Amino acid sequence: MADTPIKYIVKEKSLIGNEIFEAGAEVTLPEGTWPGSNLEAICARGVAKFAEHAEMDKARIAKLNADFGEKGLTGDVNALAKLMAAAVAEALANQTVESKPAKKAKADHTGDATLA
Helix, strand or coil: CCCCCEEEEECCCCCEEEEEECCCEEEEEEECCCCCEEECCEEEEEEEEHHHHHHHHHCCCCHHHHHHCCCCCHHHHHHHHHHHHHHHHHHHHHCCCCCCCCCCEECCCCCCCCCC
């Protein structure tokens, strides 16, 4: 079934991929592409894909609400600042770059330089 194309009807004039489709056109989305609200599923796989996407969206919104409350970050700039500070601190803590002093060049009496 995974090799069966997923077909949709375009509800309104839409840019899909690099092509413009008029309302009523039938389109086939490539595997791994999530349908938008501008499409209507016309096959069983398309209906399943919409349901899966809706569930993922509910989970994403629930996580955002759990992390930031119903108002999201728009109502609490301090929450955003704390989140950004924590992300920066984590990134800095995970760095493994070692700092070594640069080698200095020494010139001998002939004018040739060698690294010490």
